Amino acid sequence: MNHKFTDDLLEYIAELPRAPKHRPRLSGKLLKPLAGNNFALLKYIYAYKAEHDYSPSVREMSEVVRARSGSATSCSVIHYHMERLKKDYGYIDYLNKEARTVHLTAQGRQYIQAHLV
Numbered sequence: 001m002n003h004k005f006t007d008d009l010l011e012y013i014a015e016l017p018r019a020p021k022h023r024p025r026l027s028g029k030l031l032k033p034l035a036g037n038n039f040a041l042l043k044y045i046y047a048y049k050a051e052h053d054y055s056p057s058v059r060e061m062s063e064v065v066r067a068r069s070g071s072a073t074s075c076s077v078i079h080y081h082m083e084r085l086k087k088d089y090g091y092i093d094y095l096n097k098e099a100r101t102v103h104l105t106a107q108g109r110q111y112i113q114a115h116l117v
Contacts, residue, residue, distance in 0.1 A: 010064065010067050031107060031110065031111050031114070032088070032089050034085075034089065034091075034111070037065050037068065037069065037081055038081055038084060038085060038089075039115075040064060040065065040068050041061060041064065041065060041078070041081050041082075041085065042085060042091055042092070042104070042108060042111070042112060043112065043115075044056065044061060044064045045061070045092065045102055045103075045104060046104060046108075046109075046112045048060070049103070049104070054100055055094075055100040055101060055102045055103065056100070056102075057099065057100060058075045058078050058079065058082075059075065061078045061082075062074065062075055062077070062078045065077070065078065065081070082094065082102065085108075089107075089108075090105055090107050090108075091104060091105060091107055091108030091111055092104055092105060092108050093105055
């Protein structure tokens with residue numbers, strides 16, 4: 001993995017605003033708030049796809065969470081966060097057992113765009 005790109009992307013993500021206290025709405029429905037690694041992971045997926053037009057790998061996502069938390073993060077931890085973002089929040093979707101298929105749903109894009117203002 002290109003460490004220069006990763007460093008630049010981590011710096012870009014660090015400059016993005018933190019999750020606000022208000023809860024954004026999608027079609028009148030409140031969106032579930034995110035915090036911690038889930039929010040960082042969603043921001044990373046959004047930024048990576050905007051830069052490359054394809055999804056990051058699980059290993060690349062684990063590098064971001066590791067850099068954020070300061071401790072080693074396994075691929076299974078990333079899969080756990082991805083499952084939460086998919087099933088609990090509905091902010092991402094992906095195909096199981098397929099590489100680089102993660103994408104933001106309409107709710108996920110709405111949530112990120114509401115937090116980048």
